[in-house]
Amino acid sequence: MKIFCECGHIIHDNTDCISYKASFIADQDSSDLRYKIEEQIKKLVTNIEDAASNKIDVDVLIEDTMTDISDTITDYSPRTIYQCSECGRLFVDDNQFYTHVFISQDNSVPKNLMRSIKGDEWKFNPH
Ligand SMILES: [Zn+2]
Numbered sequence: 001m002k003i004f005c006e007c008g009h010i011i012h013d014n015t016d017c018i019s020y021k022a023s024f025i026a027d028q029d030s031s032d033l034r035y036k037i038e039e040q041i042k043k044l045v046t047n048i049e050d051a052a053s054n055k056i057d058v059d060v061l062i063e064d065t066m067t068d069i070s071d072t073i074t075d076y077s078p079r080t081i082y083q084c085s086e087c088g089r090l091f092v093d094d095n096q097f098y099t100h101v102f103i104s105q106d107n108s109v110p111k112n113l114m115r116s117i118k119g120d121e122w123k124f125n126p127h
Contacts, residue, residue, distance in 0.1 A: 006101070007087035017124055020085050022114040023077040033076040040068050083114050 003011040044065040079093035088104035116122035
């Protein structure tokens with residue numbers, strides 16, 4: 001995917017871990033998301049407790065739960081924000097995935113607002 005910014009810069013989205021892209025969760029949804037993850041963890045604990053008597057592989061249970069949690073996070077954060085690294089414009093999805101454009105107030109606005117909270121310390125971690 002490409003976004004053609006008004007300033008002439010082209011914003012590419014064709015890989016993972018993009019420093020100028022963020023997914024976001026509405027504050028109204030964040031506690032629901034935490035609750036759903038908590039439920040999935042509680043279910044995992046119960047399943048692990050039952051695993052020995054049912055001869056179930058715990059690693060499979062953990063892997064399945066991690067997949068479920070990842071899917072839940074994706075369900076709650078499907079919308080994205082991109083920031084043009086040249087002019088700082090923001091491209092923000094609404095609930096219908098229509099992109100709205102916001103222009104920086106002035107040149108002092110950082111143009112890397114979407115990068116990792118770890119800043120320069122961030123490193124790709126494939127796990
Ligand atoms: Zn731009």
